[in-house]
Amino acid sequence: xxxxxxxxxxxxxAVFIYLxxxxxxxxxxxxxxxxxxxxRFPSCTESIFNVDCDPSSCLRKPSxxxxxxxxxxxxxxxxxxxxxxxxxxxxxxxxNLSTPNTIHFISLGQWKFTFLNYLSVKSAxxxxxxxxxxxxxxxxxxxxxxxxxxxxxxxxxxxxxNRPLRIQGVYVPWVEHSSxxxxxxxxxxxxxxxxxTDVLILKSFYPLRQFSxxxxxxxxxxxxxxxxxxxxxxxxxxxxxxxxxxxxxxxWNWARYAVWSPHELAAQHPHLIHVEDKNLLHPSWHxxxxxxxxxxxWSENYAMHIxxxxxxxxxxxxxxxxLNTTIGQVMRHVYQSKL
Ligand SMILES: *[C@@H]1O[C@H](CO)[C@@H](O)[C@H](O)[C@H]1NC(C)=O
Ligand SMILES: *[C@@H]1O[C@H](CO)[C@@H](O)[C@H](O)[C@H]1NC(C)=O
Ligand SMILES: *[C@@H]1O[C@H](CO)[C@@H](O)[C@H](O)[C@H]1NC(C)=O
Numbered sequence: 001x002x003x004x005x006x007x008x009x010x011x012x013x014a015v016f017i018y019l020x021x022x023x024x025x026x027x028x029x030x031x032x033x034x035x036x037x038x039x040r041f042p043s044c045t046e047s048i049f050n051v052d053c054d055p056s057s058c059l060r061k062p063s064x065x066x067x068x069x070x071x072x073x074x075x076x077x078x079x080x081x082x083x084x085x086x087x088x089x090x091x092x093x094x095x096n097l098s099t100p101n102t103i104h105f106i107s108l109g110q111w112k113f114t115f116l117n118y119l120s121v122k123s124a125x126x127x128x129x130x131x132x133x134x135x136x137x138x139x140x141x142x143x144x145x146x147x148x149x150x151x152x153x154x155x156x157x158x159x160x161x162n163r164p165l166r167i168q169g170v171y172v173p174w175v176e177h178s179s180x181x182x183x184x185x186x187x188x189x190x191x192x193x194x195x196x197t198d199v200l201i202l203k204s205f206y207p208l209r210q211f212s213x214x215x216x217x218x219x220x221x222x223x224x225x226x227x228x229x230x231x232x233x234x235x236x237x238x239x240x241x242x243x244x245x246x247x248x249x250x251x252w253n254w255a256r257y258a259v260w261s262p263h264e265l266a267a268q269h270p271h272l273i274h275v276e277d278k279n280l281l282h283p284s285w286h287x288x289x290x291x292x293x294x295x296x297x298w299s300e301n302y303a304m305h306i307x308x309x310x311x312x313x314x315x316x317x318x319x320x321x322x323l324n325t326t327i328g329q330v331m332r333h334v335y336q337s338k339l
Contacts, residue, residue: 096229099209102192105135113146117197191232216280222259236272296326
Protein backbone atom coordinates (compact mmCIF):
# COMPACT_ATOMS: atom_id res chain seq x y z
CA UNK A 1 0.00 0.00 0.00
CA UNK A 2 1.25 3.44 -0.92
CA UNK A 3 1.09 5.84 1.96
CA UNK A 4 0.78 9.56 1.37
CA UNK A 5 2.72 11.40 4.00
CA UNK A 6 2.48 15.06 4.77
CA UNK A 7 6.17 15.42 3.87
CA UNK A 8 5.50 14.27 0.31
CA UNK A 9 2.54 16.56 -0.05
CA UNK A 10 4.34 19.63 1.18
CA UNK A 11 6.13 20.52 -2.06
CA UNK A 12 2.84 20.26 -3.96
CA UNK A 13 1.11 22.36 -1.38
CA ALA A 14 3.85 24.98 -1.60
CA VAL A 15 3.61 25.13 -5.40
CA PHE A 16 -0.16 25.37 -5.18
CA ILE A 17 -0.04 28.21 -2.67
CA TYR A 18 2.58 29.98 -4.77
CA LEU A 19 0.43 29.72 -7.90
CA UNK A 20 -2.70 30.70 -6.03
CA UNK A 21 -1.06 33.84 -4.70
CA UNK A 22 0.71 34.71 -7.95
CA UNK A 23 -2.31 34.29 -10.14
CA UNK A 24 -4.78 35.30 -7.47
CA UNK A 25 -6.85 32.20 -7.91
CA UNK A 26 -8.96 33.02 -4.89
CA UNK A 27 -11.15 36.03 -5.08
CA UNK A 28 -10.81 36.96 -1.47
CA UNK A 29 -11.84 40.40 -0.45
CA UNK A 30 -8.43 41.43 0.82
CA UNK A 31 -8.76 44.62 2.84
CA UNK A 32 -6.10 46.08 0.60
CA UNK A 33 -8.70 46.59 -2.05
CA UNK A 34 -11.48 48.04 -0.02
CA UNK A 35 -11.07 51.59 -1.35
CA UNK A 36 -11.22 50.58 -4.97
CA UNK A 37 -13.82 51.14 -7.53
CA UNK A 38 -16.57 48.59 -7.93
CA UNK A 39 -18.86 48.28 -10.87
CA ARG A 40 -22.35 46.96 -10.72
CA PHE A 41 -24.87 46.31 -13.39
CA PRO A 42 -28.30 46.09 -11.83
CA SER A 43 -29.59 43.64 -14.40
CA CYS A 44 -27.37 41.06 -12.78
CA THR A 45 -28.41 39.58 -9.49
CA GLU A 46 -25.86 41.03 -7.11
CA SER A 47 -25.73 44.71 -6.28
CA ILE A 48 -22.63 46.41 -5.00
CA PHE A 49 -22.07 49.80 -6.51
CA ASN A 50 -24.02 52.68 -7.93
CA VAL A 51 -23.28 52.54 -11.62
CA ASP A 52 -26.44 52.94 -13.60
CA CYS A 53 -26.21 50.37 -16.33
CA ASP A 54 -29.40 48.48 -16.62
CA PRO A 55 -30.05 47.64 -20.27
CA SER A 56 -33.79 48.03 -19.85
CA SER A 57 -33.56 51.42 -18.16
CA CYS A 58 -30.94 52.94 -20.42
CA LEU A 59 -32.72 51.80 -23.52
CA ARG A 60 -35.65 53.93 -22.45
CA LYS A 61 -33.63 56.98 -21.42
CA PRO A 62 -33.06 59.61 -24.09
CA SER A 63 -29.42 60.37 -24.71
CA UNK A 64 -28.12 63.51 -23.10
CA UNK A 65 -26.78 66.18 -25.45
CA UNK A 66 -23.15 65.84 -26.47
CA UNK A 67 -21.04 66.56 -23.43
CA UNK A 68 -18.89 69.64 -23.17
CA UNK A 69 -15.85 70.13 -21.04
CA UNK A 70 -17.92 71.17 -18.07
CA UNK A 71 -19.95 68.00 -18.21
CA UNK A 72 -17.20 65.42 -18.06
CA UNK A 73 -18.82 62.67 -16.10
CA UNK A 74 -16.36 60.11 -14.90
CA UNK A 75 -17.95 59.41 -11.55
CA UNK A 76 -14.81 60.76 -10.00
CA UNK A 77 -14.69 64.10 -8.36
CA UNK A 78 -10.98 64.48 -8.68
CA UNK A 79 -11.19 65.38 -12.32
CA UNK A 80 -11.11 69.11 -11.78
CA UNK A 81 -8.06 68.91 -9.55
CA UNK A 82 -6.17 66.51 -11.75
CA UNK A 83 -6.14 68.50 -14.97
CA UNK A 84 -2.68 68.51 -16.37
CA UNK A 85 -3.29 71.07 -19.07
CA UNK A 86 -6.12 73.50 -19.36
CA UNK A 87 -7.04 75.46 -22.42
CA UNK A 88 -10.08 77.58 -22.07
CA UNK A 89 -10.86 77.81 -25.76
CA UNK A 90 -11.95 74.56 -27.34
CA UNK A 91 -10.47 74.34 -30.79
CA UNK A 92 -13.64 73.34 -32.63
CA UNK A 93 -17.25 74.20 -31.93
CA UNK A 94 -19.56 71.34 -31.13
CA UNK A 95 -21.10 70.01 -34.33
CA ASN A 96 -24.22 68.46 -32.77
CA LEU A 97 -23.47 64.94 -33.94
CA SER A 98 -24.76 62.31 -31.56
CA THR A 99 -21.21 61.25 -30.69
CA PRO A 100 -19.18 64.07 -29.13
CA ASN A 101 -15.78 64.73 -30.63
CA THR A 102 -13.84 63.87 -27.50
CA ILE A 103 -11.08 61.29 -27.12
CA HIS A 104 -10.54 58.98 -24.17
CA PHE A 105 -7.51 56.90 -23.24
CA ILE A 106 -7.02 54.50 -20.32
CA SER A 107 -3.83 54.25 -18.28
CA LEU A 108 -3.67 51.69 -15.46
CA GLY A 109 -0.61 50.92 -13.37
CA GLN A 110 2.94 52.20 -13.75
CA TRP A 111 4.15 52.19 -17.30
CA LYS A 112 6.49 54.03 -19.59
CA PHE A 113 4.98 56.04 -22.42
CA THR A 114 6.70 55.26 -25.73
CA PHE A 115 7.30 57.16 -28.95
CA LEU A 116 4.37 55.24 -30.47
CA ASN A 117 2.09 56.30 -27.60
CA TYR A 118 3.13 59.92 -28.14
CA LEU A 119 2.28 59.58 -31.84
CA SER A 120 -1.08 58.07 -30.91
CA VAL A 121 -2.05 61.12 -28.85
CA LYS A 122 -0.62 63.48 -31.44
CA SER A 123 -2.50 61.75 -34.27
CA ALA A 124 -5.73 62.07 -32.32
CA UNK A 125 -5.12 65.77 -31.79
CA UNK A 126 -4.08 66.50 -35.37
CA UNK A 127 -6.49 64.38 -37.40
CA UNK A 128 -9.58 63.96 -35.21
CA UNK A 129 -9.41 67.55 -33.90
CA UNK A 130 -11.21 66.70 -30.66
CA UNK A 131 -12.64 69.26 -28.28
CA UNK A 132 -10.44 67.71 -25.60
CA UNK A 133 -8.78 64.44 -24.68
CA UNK A 134 -8.87 62.67 -21.32
CA UNK A 135 -6.48 60.05 -20.00
CA UNK A 136 -8.43 58.08 -17.39
CA UNK A 137 -6.41 56.07 -14.95
CA UNK A 138 -4.96 55.38 -11.54
CA UNK A 139 -1.45 56.63 -12.37
CA UNK A 140 -0.05 58.93 -15.00
CA UNK A 141 2.35 57.26 -17.42
CA UNK A 142 5.96 58.39 -17.20
CA UNK A 143 9.02 58.83 -19.37
CA UNK A 144 10.35 61.36 -21.78
CA UNK A 145 7.56 60.79 -24.34
CA UNK A 146 4.89 61.38 -21.73
CA UNK A 147 6.60 64.63 -20.79
CA UNK A 148 6.62 65.62 -24.43
CA UNK A 149 2.97 64.70 -24.77
CA UNK A 150 1.85 67.00 -21.99
CA UNK A 151 4.07 69.85 -23.13
CA UNK A 152 3.37 69.59 -26.89
CA UNK A 153 -0.26 68.63 -27.01
CA UNK A 154 -3.01 70.97 -25.81
CA UNK A 155 -6.44 70.07 -24.46
CA UNK A 156 -5.38 66.90 -22.71
CA UNK A 157 -6.55 66.08 -19.19
CA UNK A 158 -5.79 63.38 -16.70
CA UNK A 159 -8.77 62.01 -14.78
CA UNK A 160 -7.92 60.04 -11.66
CA UNK A 161 -9.91 56.82 -11.60
CA ASN A 162 -9.47 53.66 -9.63
CA ARG A 163 -8.86 50.43 -11.41
CA PRO A 164 -12.10 48.40 -11.40
CA LEU A 165 -11.24 45.39 -9.30
CA ARG A 166 -14.60 43.77 -9.16
CA ILE A 167 -17.45 43.30 -11.47
CA GLN A 168 -20.65 42.05 -9.90
CA GLY A 169 -18.63 41.01 -6.91
CA VAL A 170 -16.24 38.90 -8.95
CA TYR A 171 -12.60 39.81 -8.57
CA VAL A 172 -10.91 41.03 -11.77
CA PRO A 173 -7.28 39.90 -11.47
CA TRP A 174 -6.00 41.04 -14.87
CA VAL A 175 -5.35 44.65 -15.64
CA GLU A 176 -6.29 44.12 -19.29
CA HIS A 177 -9.75 43.04 -18.19
CA SER A 178 -10.03 46.06 -15.89
CA SER A 179 -9.02 48.28 -18.78
CA UNK A 180 -11.70 46.81 -21.04
CA UNK A 181 -14.38 47.31 -18.45
CA UNK A 182 -13.23 50.85 -17.71
CA UNK A 183 -13.10 51.88 -21.37
CA UNK A 184 -16.55 50.55 -22.21
CA UNK A 185 -17.90 52.17 -19.10
CA UNK A 186 -16.19 55.49 -19.81
CA UNK A 187 -17.58 55.73 -23.33
CA UNK A 188 -20.98 54.62 -22.07
CA UNK A 189 -20.98 57.41 -19.50
CA UNK A 190 -19.53 60.19 -21.62
CA UNK A 191 -19.85 59.23 -25.25
CA UNK A 192 -16.95 60.01 -27.57
CA UNK A 193 -14.06 58.07 -28.98
CA UNK A 194 -11.91 55.62 -27.04
CA UNK A 195 -8.60 54.55 -28.56
CA UNK A 196 -5.76 52.40 -27.29
CA THR A 197 -2.45 54.24 -27.01
CA ASP A 198 -1.09 52.19 -29.89
CA VAL A 199 -3.77 53.32 -32.33
CA LEU A 200 -2.93 56.07 -34.82
CA ILE A 201 -5.79 58.19 -36.10
CA LEU A 202 -5.30 59.05 -39.77
CA LYS A 203 -8.32 61.16 -40.64
CA SER A 204 -11.43 62.78 -39.21
CA PHE A 205 -13.94 60.47 -37.53
CA TYR A 206 -16.79 62.76 -38.56
CA PRO A 207 -18.57 60.14 -40.74
CA LEU A 208 -18.41 57.59 -37.92
CA ARG A 209 -19.68 59.96 -35.28
CA GLN A 210 -23.05 60.05 -37.00
CA PHE A 211 -23.78 56.51 -35.85
CA SER A 212 -24.99 55.60 -32.40
CA UNK A 213 -22.09 53.21 -32.09
CA UNK A 214 -19.17 52.02 -34.22
CA UNK A 215 -16.60 49.25 -33.82
CA UNK A 216 -14.01 47.91 -36.25
CA UNK A 217 -13.82 44.35 -37.47
CA UNK A 218 -10.72 42.49 -36.35
CA UNK A 219 -11.49 39.02 -37.69
CA UNK A 220 -14.54 37.14 -38.92
CA UNK A 221 -15.35 36.21 -35.32
CA UNK A 222 -14.34 39.37 -33.48
CA UNK A 223 -14.82 43.12 -33.26
CA UNK A 224 -11.99 45.07 -31.66
CA UNK A 225 -12.21 46.94 -28.37
CA UNK A 226 -9.18 49.08 -29.22
CA UNK A 227 -11.36 51.74 -30.89
CA UNK A 228 -14.85 52.46 -29.57
CA UNK A 229 -16.91 55.30 -31.01
CA UNK A 230 -20.29 55.87 -29.41
CA UNK A 231 -22.84 58.39 -28.30
CA UNK A 232 -23.43 58.72 -24.55
CA UNK A 233 -25.43 55.79 -23.19
CA UNK A 234 -25.40 53.98 -26.51
CA UNK A 235 -27.71 50.95 -26.11
CA UNK A 236 -25.13 48.66 -27.65
CA UNK A 237 -22.62 49.52 -24.91
CA UNK A 238 -25.24 48.70 -22.35
CA UNK A 239 -25.64 45.23 -23.82
CA UNK A 240 -21.87 44.86 -23.94
CA UNK A 241 -21.44 45.86 -20.31
CA UNK A 242 -24.22 43.51 -19.33
CA UNK A 243 -22.39 40.64 -21.01
CA UNK A 244 -19.72 41.16 -18.34
CA UNK A 245 -22.32 40.14 -15.76
CA UNK A 246 -21.27 36.56 -16.36
CA UNK A 247 -17.59 37.48 -16.02
CA UNK A 248 -15.30 34.75 -14.78
CA UNK A 249 -11.71 35.63 -14.06
CA UNK A 250 -9.75 33.46 -16.44
CA UNK A 251 -6.99 35.09 -18.41
CA TRP A 252 -8.18 33.64 -21.72
CA ASN A 253 -11.57 35.19 -21.12
CA TRP A 254 -10.22 38.53 -22.30
CA ALA A 255 -11.09 37.87 -25.94
CA ARG A 256 -14.39 36.32 -25.00
CA TYR A 257 -15.75 39.50 -23.43
CA ALA A 258 -13.77 42.17 -25.28
CA VAL A 259 -13.82 40.77 -28.82
CA TRP A 260 -16.21 37.85 -29.34
CA SER A 261 -19.01 39.24 -27.26
CA PRO A 262 -19.41 42.47 -29.32
CA HIS A 263 -19.28 40.35 -32.47
CA GLU A 264 -22.16 38.21 -31.19
CA LEU A 265 -24.09 41.23 -29.95
CA ALA A 266 -23.69 42.94 -33.33
CA ALA A 267 -25.24 39.90 -34.99
CA GLN A 268 -28.14 40.02 -32.51
CA HIS A 269 -28.68 43.79 -32.66
CA PRO A 270 -27.44 44.93 -36.07
CA HIS A 271 -29.52 48.12 -35.89
CA LEU A 272 -27.62 49.29 -32.78
CA ILE A 273 -24.15 49.31 -34.29
CA HIS A 274 -22.22 50.25 -37.37
CA VAL A 275 -19.41 47.81 -38.05
CA GLU A 276 -16.54 49.32 -40.01
CA ASP A 277 -15.17 46.30 -41.82
CA LYS A 278 -11.96 47.54 -43.35
CA ASN A 279 -11.01 51.06 -42.48
CA LEU A 280 -10.54 50.99 -38.70
CA LEU A 281 -8.59 47.92 -37.67
CA HIS A 282 -6.91 46.70 -40.84
CA PRO A 283 -4.26 45.46 -41.26
CA SER A 284 -5.35 43.21 -38.42
CA TRP A 285 -3.21 41.22 -35.96
CA HIS A 286 -3.38 38.13 -38.17
CA UNK A 287 -1.80 39.97 -41.11
CA UNK A 288 1.25 41.58 -39.44
CA UNK A 289 3.35 41.44 -42.61
CA UNK A 290 1.13 44.07 -44.21
CA UNK A 291 2.03 46.36 -41.34
CA UNK A 292 5.65 45.54 -40.57
CA UNK A 293 6.95 44.54 -44.02
CA UNK A 294 4.57 45.57 -46.78
CA UNK A 295 3.22 48.83 -48.14
CA UNK A 296 -0.48 48.76 -47.35
CA UNK A 297 -2.72 51.31 -49.06
CA TRP A 298 -4.05 53.18 -46.04
CA SER A 299 -5.57 56.12 -47.93
CA GLU A 300 -9.08 55.03 -46.86
CA ASN A 301 -8.14 54.21 -43.27
CA TYR A 302 -9.64 56.21 -40.44
CA ALA A 303 -7.07 54.74 -38.15
CA MET A 304 -4.51 52.01 -37.85
CA HIS A 305 -3.81 49.78 -34.88
CA ILE A 306 -0.08 49.23 -34.49
CA UNK A 307 -0.13 45.66 -33.13
CA UNK A 308 3.09 46.03 -31.19
CA UNK A 309 3.04 42.43 -29.99
CA UNK A 310 3.38 41.15 -33.54
CA UNK A 311 6.45 43.01 -34.78
CA UNK A 312 9.10 45.58 -34.04
CA UNK A 313 7.86 49.12 -33.47
CA UNK A 314 10.39 51.95 -33.96
CA UNK A 315 11.25 53.73 -30.73
CA UNK A 316 12.74 57.00 -31.95
CA UNK A 317 12.04 59.55 -34.72
CA UNK A 318 15.37 58.67 -36.35
CA UNK A 319 14.28 55.06 -36.86
CA UNK A 320 11.23 55.98 -38.93
CA UNK A 321 12.89 58.51 -41.21
CA UNK A 322 13.72 56.04 -43.97
CA LEU A 323 11.53 53.10 -43.05
CA ASN A 324 9.72 52.09 -46.24
CA THR A 325 6.96 49.95 -44.76
CA THR A 326 3.37 50.66 -43.77
CA ILE A 327 4.31 51.28 -40.15
CA GLY A 328 7.14 53.60 -41.24
CA GLN A 329 4.82 55.58 -43.48
CA VAL A 330 2.01 56.08 -40.99
CA MET A 331 4.35 56.92 -38.11
CA ARG A 332 6.17 59.44 -40.32
CA HIS A 333 2.86 60.85 -41.50
CA VAL A 334 1.89 61.59 -37.90
CA TYR A 335 5.32 62.64 -36.69
CA GLN A 336 5.81 65.17 -39.49
CA SER A 337 2.34 66.67 -39.36
CA LYS A 338 2.05 70.12 -37.83
CA LEU A 339 0.56 70.41 -34.38
C1 LIG B 1 -26.13 72.98 -32.83
O1 LIG B 1 -27.42 73.09 -32.25
C2 LIG B 1 -27.66 74.39 -31.70
C3 LIG B 1 -29.00 74.34 -30.98
O2 LIG B 1 -29.88 73.47 -31.60
C4 LIG B 1 -27.61 75.44 -32.82
O3 LIG B 1 -27.83 76.72 -32.28
C5 LIG B 1 -26.24 75.39 -33.50
O4 LIG B 1 -26.22 76.27 -34.59
C6 LIG B 1 -25.93 73.96 -33.97
N1 LIG B 1 -24.56 73.92 -34.44
C7 LIG B 1 -24.21 73.36 -35.60
C8 LIG B 1 -22.77 73.41 -35.94
O5 LIG B 1 -25.01 72.80 -36.34
C1 LIG C 1 9.36 64.31 -16.78
O1 LIG C 1 8.94 65.45 -16.05
C2 LIG C 1 8.94 65.27 -14.65
C3 LIG C 1 8.30 66.47 -14.01
O2 LIG C 1 8.74 67.65 -14.61
C4 LIG C 1 10.37 65.02 -14.19
O3 LIG C 1 10.40 64.83 -12.80
C5 LIG C 1 10.91 63.80 -14.89
O4 LIG C 1 12.26 63.58 -14.55
C6 LIG C 1 10.78 63.94 -16.38
N1 LIG C 1 11.14 62.66 -16.98
C7 LIG C 1 11.98 62.57 -18.03
C8 LIG C 1 12.30 61.20 -18.49
O5 LIG C 1 12.43 63.54 -18.60
C1 LIG D 1 9.08 51.55 -51.05
O1 LIG D 1 8.82 50.20 -51.34
C2 LIG D 1 8.00 49.99 -52.46
C3 LIG D 1 7.77 48.51 -52.63
O2 LIG D 1 7.49 47.89 -51.43
C4 LIG D 1 8.62 50.58 -53.71
O3 LIG D 1 7.73 50.45 -54.80
C5 LIG D 1 8.92 52.06 -53.46
O4 LIG D 1 9.61 52.59 -54.58
C6 LIG D 1 9.75 52.23 -52.22
N1 LIG D 1 9.91 53.66 -51.95
C7 LIG D 1 11.07 54.19 -51.58
C8 LIG D 1 11.08 55.67 -51.34
O5 LIG D 1 12.07 53.53 -51.44
